Amino acid sequence: MISVLVVDDDFMVAKVHGGYVTRTPGFTVAGVAHTGADALRAVRELAPDLVLLDIYLPDMDGISVLRELRADDSGPDVIVITAARDVDTIRAAMHGGVLHYLIKPFGYPALHDQLRHFATLRAKLDGHPGSTALGQADVDQVFGTRPRGSTTLPKGLTAQTAELVERALRETGTPISASACAERVQLSRVSVRRYLEFFVDHGKAEVTLRYGGAGRPERLYCWSAH
Incomplete structure (x- = not known):
């Protein structure tokens, strides 16, 4: 199971996002944090595989939390989930190496797609020794590169x-x-x-x-x- 820490200052939103995680096969909620300090503490104590990180927290912003997490090479991967849309925040999140940036509010399908993508990449990387050389297609998948025009309608939509x-x-x-x-x-x-x-x-x-x-x-x- 892939363990996930949900970080959000809103208790109800955190509960909803935690429910999304629980609904996704192969994922479990390791814990929930509502402040930056609690998030950092939870990462140290629970060692989650993935953090769903809000930007607007009462004690410190999510970017500061992200930077502290990145100070440790063994830290978890991060997906930002936030209402913040400004370019500076998005750029800072990119520089911090987040896997994805989801803007609230979003439905279960959006988070489900990112969780499944994370599971696929994790399995791909874990299936090879650290010295294994990957091809460009594999590297593109790891870094989220998709061919132009790859966004297609799902089955049942015309x-x-x-x-x-x-x-x-x-x-x-x-x-x-x-x-x-x-x-x-x-x-x-x-x-x-x-x-x-x-x-x-x-x-x-x-x-x-x-x-x-x-x-x-x-x-x-x-x-x-x-």
Whole structure:
């Protein structure tokens, strides 16, 4: 099992992300931390394989935590999970050698893909002695390089429907729910939401949460301007 430390200042968000980890075969939650100091302590005590690291922490920012982790060559790998979108933070995370940078809020498929990718790379590297020479394709996989145009629709989604959903988001201009988008394209809400989440996972759309009464917050989608 691959052990994961979840670091987030929001107790509910940490619980959700921990649930995502638990749902993924081959992964287990080693612990949860809500401050930078607790995260560093947990890494020393629990020795997790992977850290899901938030940037906004109450005592120190996640980049500072990352730098301390990188001071130890035997430290865990890190995936940043944060609402921080500024270039300086993203650049600092890249310099710190994070495996990936997920912008909140995101759904389970986005984190699942990164966890499975990590498991695949870990198995590939662990399956060879340290002196083994890898080919360029293997190295590209380790460093996350993908051929241009490799982003394809998953099974069950079609390019024609994706274009309809994309057009609806672009023409609306303001965040809309999956139900509202489904009405525009005259398809089922369940089907449309799959396309919307696909766009979010691939950075083509953005999602915000609208809190109302009891129950889960409503997810609102808009086409990304980037």
